[in-house]
Amino acid sequence: MTDSAQSSLAETRDVAKPDLKTKVAKRLKSRHAAELRFRAYGILAVSVAVLFLGILLERIIHQGYTAFVTHSITTEVYLDPNRIDPADIMGANYDQMITEQVMAKMGVAEDEYGTTSGEYKEILSPDLGFKALEALRDNPKLLGQKISLTSPIAANADLYYKGEITRDIVEADRNVSDQQMVWMDALKTKGLVTSHFNTYLFTNTDSTQPELAGLLGAIMGSAMMLLVTAVLAIPIGVGAALFLEEFAPKNRWTALIEVNINNLAAVPSIVYGLLGLAVFINWLGMPRSSPLVGGVVLALMALPTVIIATRSSLRAVPPSIREAALGIGASKTQAVFHHVLPLAMPGIMTGTIISLAHALGETAPLLMIGMISFVPGLPESVTSAASVLPVQIFIWENASERAFHERTAAAIIVLLVFMILMNLAAILLRRRFERRW
């Protein structure tokens, strides 16, 4: 290098220094601006998400919380031997008898056509008559005696007590007449009607009467179905993932299987319903609308997710652990089952529980296998007809009675609580068993 070249290089350096500073400073401004912009977008996105979550929760809770409180009527009932034939206790009109007794107690007079008692009956509970019959059937000696009965009050009356039906509404537009409102006020003042936590929602099964309808059947159905799903999806999914990740040769076939598993996770759930209908019900002849078929279909749906979650948590186990085990002469199987699997377990459990929670809330495939049916009793086994929580929500939402709508929201809250509990369990399990190295 010549002297002149050297000096010119030195010159350019001297010139470049302040120039570089100003250039960087110029760019710095726009870089900071870009950073601020990105932060603003982030905050905006999070706010929108939180806002909509808030609106959703507010709507559901606002609509549903009233369903957790209900009103019951407690009254003394005289099992009148003049009206009940001991030889045919089923034949008596208990509702009419009880209505007349309550009317007498409240000082409401019957008219000659019997329309007053007909109207009065509407604000009492249809369940009182059943309760009286049941008591008598259990113990025939009660005939001619007085018994105290408590029962949920008619749904419309309940809505009136809760202030959902008010006098502001034109009488023709509501299910409760002005006269009935006066009677209901009287019942309340007399202390026959009390409000309390709606235990019926959790102890009763579905019913055509909203005041008697509960979620027990749906909860049991969901539990049975989820059990079937878990029993099938967890061992098969974890086993498949273990084989594919740790033992299977890496070739074209396993690559093809992997692609297909990933695609299956994205298949619309209703397609699984069609599969269930065609294979399990029509071909294998399994009972329709049973938790068994529902569970099998949901297991198929959950399998890809379980496999993917398991594989990714297996992959997260550092290879040094495998090498350590193999290096002292553990066989492949021992290395996997003694070291890799226990370390991957928290991730596997989390993924599995979340996919089960997803299955718990699934509705579409269950509609295809006939789970959308009115099931008034408890499922006796996994093969008997049952309802499940999301489908119960769907059925109640379609009901015409207004009282079912608040129960729909209540059922959504119950379903959400179950989901939150499952997700919480997933988080706690991960926290508890996660190991660091």
Place this chain on the structure above:
Amino acid sequence: MKLYTRPLYAPDTSIGKPRDPSMTTSATTPKFVARDVKVYYGDKPALHGIDIDILDKSVTAFIGPSGCGKSTFLRCLNRMNDTIPSARVEGTILLDGEDLNDRKVDPVVLRARVGMVFQKPNPFPKTIYENVAYGPKIHGLATSKEEMDHIVESSLKKASLWNEVSDRLHQQGTGLSGGQQQRLVIARAIAVGPEVILMDEPCSALDPIATAKIEELIDELRQQFCIVIVTHSMAQAARVSQKTAFFHLGNLVEVGNTEDIFTNPKDQRTQDYITGRFG
């Protein structure tokens, strides 16, 4: 399991006991005899035909620049390359005269005889005791709790770790310092009663003090085991080994007594490398 019924390569259970004199090979008989060993990763050749004899009861160091194939060759000696699906090994490697790539040889039994220590300390996320006892447990080397306790204690003692951990055997092995973890891993390898210990850059993740302890330990273990160590540090090779092999671009350039290699290398490449001209 059928693996352990094979008498040919039954693991050595004589931990802490003097070895059967008939089993001890004389210093001149090589433990490993490798001839024309070639390794391919897929289509890419990594080793171009290695011929080397490795002596028992001594330390052999593999040196060479990164990517020269020294670790690949080390992993041939206990068939760890089997775990890499694309790897293919050709040629013969005899361990005490038996081809360890023979189909009849079970890698599980081979790895019990030829233990391995890795670059990064990799104790299991279990207790110190469980770490050491794992190998003997899976190979069925202890029949009672006392026997297992004895194996764990003697292995930790041989790895010069006993004094530091004897009061906390049931604490997590991952809670130890890096140097202690590496000695724990060595104890874990010793517990199976191997004949050979392979070490793949065992000190590269450790500070100088921990390194010095490991080197001291290697020197002690040499009395009992055949040790092969891969190292990036030429000073370490000079300190701990009796034989040194220099690898370059998948070839074994030169092998000989450590002294000779460092003071009087025959090959120009070796000289360039040890004088720091490349690598």
